[in-house]
Amino acid sequence: MRSGVVIFPGSNCDRDMIVAIRKITGKTPIKIWHKEYDIPNLDLIVIPGGFTFGDYLRCGALAARSPVITSIKNHISRGGTVLGVCNGFQILIEAKILPGSLIRNKKLLFTCRETTLEVQSCIENPFLSGLKIGECLKIPVAHNEGNYFASKDLLKQLKEEGRIALKYIKQKDNEKNYNPNGSTEDIAGILSNNGKVLGMMPHPERAINYLHGGTDGLKFLTNCVEQIIG
Amino acid sequence: MKVIINVSLKDGVLDPEGQAIKFSLNNLGFEHCSDVRTGKQIILNLDQNSETEVLKQAKKMCEELLVNTVIENYEINILKD
Known part of the structure; x- marks a missing residue:
C-alpha cells in the first residue's frame, strides 16, 4: 500500500503515525511537506496530530x-482516502x-487520556467497514479543542447520511466523564459524504503496542489498511 | 489604512472561556454579571487609500482565513487618522 503522512511546521505525531503504518504494511509511508503542490498517487494520506503553526488564529x-x-x-x-487525526x-x-467546527x-x-469509542452504523467507508457496529475501541485522546460543534441542521444531515463514524461511550452506567471534550452527541469522528475521508480526535497511532496500554489503535489502523488494499 | 476586525462567537455557540470568566466575576462579587462572551481583535494595516477597496479586501480576508464563519461573527471597522 502506498501511503503518505503530511508534515506541517508543528506536526508532532507524524513519526508515530509513520511507525504505526510501517508496522502494519511493512512499507514506510512517504513524508509530504506542507509546501508541496505535487504529490504522487497514494492509497492513503494521513494528516497527523500536532500543533501546526502553533495553533495560531x-x-x-x-x-x-x-x-x-x-x-x-x-x-x-479522485476518490482518494484521507485520515485526519x-x-x-x-x-x-x-x-x-469536513463540516462543522471543533x-x-x-x-x-x-485532556490527555484513554477514551472508549463505539463504532457507529454509517455509510460504507475504508476505516470501519471491517469492524462490527457497536464494537468498542480504547484509544487515547490528547487535545484542547476537540469539542465537535454542529448546527441542528448539519447534525440531522450527518445522521441521515450515516456520517457519524465514532462516538465516545460509557463503560459503566454511572460514568460521567466518558466524553473528554463535551462534543455534540459524544461525536469523536465524522466522515465525508463519500465516506473516503475520516476525521477523528483520538490517536490510533498511540495505541499500537502493549507498552502503550493497549493495541486497539493497531486494530483500527490494520482494518483500515486491509479495507484499502482489499 | 488601519483596519480593526472584531471576531466574536455566534449566539448559541458554547463559550467555555466566557463562562469561566463569568463565574470568576460572580465570585469577586459582581453578581449582576449574568453572561460573558469572549472574542478577539485583529488589527491590520493595508497600504491602500480607497475605503471601499479596504473594506472589500478586509471582508475577503475574513471570509477566507480570519474568521470561522461556522461559529464566529465579525465586524470590520476602519480606523481614521
Whole structure:
C-alpha cells in the first residue's frame, strides 16, 4: 500500500503515525511537506496530530491554507482516502473538507487520556467497514479543542447520511466523564459524504503496542489498511 | 489604512472561556454579571487609500482565513487618522 503522512511546521505525531503504518504494511509511508503542490498517487494520506503553526488564529486554520491542501483536495476528488487525526481533523474542518467546527473543550482543560469509542452504523467507508457496529475501541485522546460543534441542521444531515463514524461511550452506567471534550452527541469522528475521508480526535497511532496500554489503535489502523488494499 | 476586525462567537455557540470568566466575576462579587462572551481583535494595516477597496479586501480576508464563519461573527471597522 502506498501511503503518505503530511508534515506541517508543528506536526508532532507524524513519526508515530509513520511507525504505526510501517508496522502494519511493512512499507514506510512517504513524508509530504506542507509546501508541496505535487504529490504522487497514494492509497492513503494521513494528516497527523500536532500543533501546526502553533495553533495560531484557530487550530488548523493556517495549515488548512497551505499549498498541500490543494493537492489533498485533488486526491479526494479522485476518490482518494484521507485520515485526519486530532490536529489533522481540525485541519480537515478548517479546509472545509469536513463540516462543522471543533471548539474549545467544555471544561477548558487539555485532556490527555484513554477514551472508549463505539463504532457507529454509517455509510460504507475504508476505516470501519471491517469492524462490527457497536464494537468498542480504547484509544487515547490528547487535545484542547476537540469539542465537535454542529448546527441542528448539519447534525440531522450527518445522521441521515450515516456520517457519524465514532462516538465516545460509557463503560459503566454511572460514568460521567466518558466524553473528554463535551462534543455534540459524544461525536469523536465524522466522515465525508463519500465516506473516503475520516476525521477523528483520538490517536490510533498511540495505541499500537502493549507498552502503550493497549493495541486497539493497531486494530483500527490494520482494518483500515486491509479495507484499502482489499 | 488601519483596519480593526472584531471576531466574536455566534449566539448559541458554547463559550467555555466566557463562562469561566463569568463565574470568576460572580465570585469577586459582581453578581449582576449574568453572561460573558469572549472574542478577539485583529488589527491590520493595508497600504491602500480607497475605503471601499479596504473594506472589500478586509471582508475577503475574513471570509477566507480570519474568521470561522461556522461559529464566529465579525465586524470590520476602519480606523481614521
